[in-house]
Amino acid sequence: MDNVNYKYNDINERYKRLNHFTILSISIMAVVVLAYLWLKLANGGINKSLVYGVTAVVAAASIINGIINVKNKSNSYLSIAAAIDVYIIYILIGLQTDATFIHYMLFGILILQIPYYRKRRMLYTTIGAIVSFILVLVMQAVHGVSAMDVNAFCQAMLELSVIVGIYFAGKISIAFNGDALGAAKDEQERVNSILNDVLNTSNTVKNETARSTQLMDELVTSTKSVAGSMNEISDAAYSTAKSIEEQNTMTAHIQEAIAQTESKSVEMVSIADSSSESVQSNIKVIEELEEQSARITETNKKVTESMTKLQNKTAEVEQIAGMILNISSQTNLLALNASIESARAGEAGRGFAVVADQIRQLAEQTKNSTEEITRITSELNANSQDVVNSINGSIEASDIQSRKIYAAGEAFKELSNNMEELRSHINEVDSHIAELSKSNDRIVENISQLSAVTEEVTASADQVRNMSNDNLECVEKVKMAVDTIRRTADCSQNV
Numbered sequence: 001m002d003n004v005n006y007k008y009n010d011i012n013e014r015y016k017r018l019n020h021f022t023i024l025s026i027s028i029m030a031v032v033v034l035a036y037l038w039l040k041l042a043n044g045g046i047n048k049s050l051v052y053g054v055t056a057v058v059a060a061a062s063i064i065n066g067i068i069n070v071k072n073k074s075n076s077y078l079s080i081a082a083a084i085d086v087y088i089i090y091i092l093i094g095l096q097t098d099a100t101f102i103h104y105m106l107f108g109i110l111i112l113q114i115p116y117y118r119k120r121r122m123l124y125t126t127i128g129a130i131v132s133f134i135l136v137l138v139m140q141a142v143h144g145v146s147a148m149d150v151n152a153f154c155q156a157m158l159e160l161s162v163i164v165g166i167y168f169a170g171k172i173s174i175a176f177n178g179d180a181l182g183a184a185k186d187e188q189e190r191v192n193s194i195l196n197d198v199l200n201t202s203n204t205v206k207n208e209t210a211r212s213t214q215l216m217d218e219l220v221t222s223t224k225s226v227a228g229s230m231n232e233i234s235d236a237a238y239s240t241a242k243s244i245e246e247q248n249t250m251t252a253h254i255q256e257a258i259a260q261t262e263s264k265s266v267e268m269v270s271i272a273d274s275s276s277e278s279v280q281s282n283i284k285v286i287e288e289l290e291e292q293s294a295r296i297t298e299t300n301k302k303v304t305e306s307m308t309k310l311q312n313k314t315a316e317v318e319q320i321a322g323m324i325l326n327i328s329s330q331t332n333l334l335a336l337n338a339s340i341e342s343a344r345a346g347e348a349g350r351g352f353a354v355v356a357d358q359i360r361q362l363a364e365q366t367k368n369s370t371e372e373i374t375r376i377t378s379e380l381n382a383n384s385q386d387v388v389n390s391i392n393g394s395i396e397a398s399d400i401q402s403r404k405i406y407a408a409g410e411a412f413k414e415l416s417n418n419m420e421e422l423r424s425h426i427n428e429v430d431s432h433i434a435e436l437s438k439s440n441d442r443i444v445e446n447i448s449q450l451s452a453v454t455e456e457v458t459a460s461a462d463q464v465r466n467m468s469n470d471n472l473e474c475v476e477k478v479k480m481a482v483d484t485i486r487r488t489a490d491c492s493q494n495v
Contacts, residue, residue: 012074061085094136114170126167209486286409328366335360
């Protein structure tokens with residue numbers, strides 16, 4: 001089947017071609033219009049400003065269209081820009097001249113819109129053409145440029161009908177193109193779906209036949225192995241019977257070992273229970289130690305607080321003693337001054353001197369007592385600080401002891417949990433031993449049955465070997481048929 005390159009099936013390629021043709025068409029229209037205007041200007045039958053203005057519009061329109069086309073050669077909006085350019089030139093010439101050939105510009109721009117297959121754009125372009133046509137026609141009649149007779153009226157109606165006819169022709173063409181493209185697309189999708197189904201089926205057949213071939217090869221190999229294994233089975237039957245006798249002896253020894261293990265398991269459960277009770281008792285003792293340690297710590301804290309208060313009171317007593325010592329010193333000084341003054345007074349101050357001397361003696365005694373009190377309070381304060389330090393050390397030791405007691409308690413709890421877990425495992429082992437004993441009994445029964453089955457297997461081995469040879473011939477035939485199917489599937493994929 002020949003490969004055909006449908007270039008314009010791509011919408012961008014189609015728009016490039018249409019834009020090129022549109023630029024060429026409006027360029028030809030512009031050349032004709034400019035030739036008409038400049039020829040009229042040469043004959044003096046037209047205003048210069050109109051010629052210059054239309055020439056400027058044509059130049060600007062050409063530049064704009066060129067820019068649009070250079071930026072994107074497949075830009076479909078170029079047709080809109082071209083239509084606007086044509087309408088502007090048409091209105092400018094139609095309002096200033098009596099040219100009738102310009103109506104064909106409207107027909108041309110409408111025809112150029114059809115291959116773009118834009119229904120809404122076709123409608124808007126047609127409306128613009130009709131509005132421009134009517135505007136020029138009315139303005140020419142108002143300014144007396146064209147005569148309003150039957151011929152002119154019929155010509156105008158015919159031209160308007162042509163515009164409408166081009167619109168409907170374009171609309172029908174757009175509809176036909178949409179239906180054709182839709183039908184072609186649906187048909188292509190249906191064909192692609194059928195081809196995909198055929199290809200999938202072919203791949204499935206190919207894969208399945210390849211797998212079937214592999215299975216046939218494996219079956220051939222297995223069948224040959226079975227045939228060889230039957231000979232080995234016959235030879236092994238005697239050995240199996242001999243092994244059965246040995247297994248009977250071994251199962252008897254296993255039964256004895258199971259009984260001994262069960263007895264040991266019972267003893268282990270008893271030991272685990274005793275250890276668990278001892279651990280629980282130790283846990284209770286540790287808990288009591290924790291409570292006692294907590295009470296001791298609390299008592300030490302209270303003693304520390306009391307000693308701290310005692311130190312504070314002692315400090316207060318020392319302050320008061322200092323004040324008394326100061327007062328006694330001042331009193332002693334005053335008494336000495338009084339003795340000196342009484343001595344100066346002579347006989348009149350003798351009585352006062354005796355009183356002053358007694359006051360001095362009392363002040364001296366007060367000073368001595370105060371110093372003794374200060375010494376005692378200082379010693380008491382020092383002893384209190386020693387007691388506080390000792391109690392703080394005791395508190396620290398109690399904290400360490402509490403942590404150790406707590407750690408020991410946690411260890412005993414973990415040991416208790418481990419003992420519980422051990423006892424659970426021992427019970428589980430004991431249960432498994434019981435099940436093992438039952439299983440051993442069943443093994444003994446099965447060995448007896450196996451002895452009888454072995455004789456039947458020996459008798460059936462020869463029959464299976466003969467059947468394997470027959471199956472091998474059938475498998476070879478099936479393999480040949482599968483190879484034929486696979487080659488057919490390969491041919492279908494190549495097509």
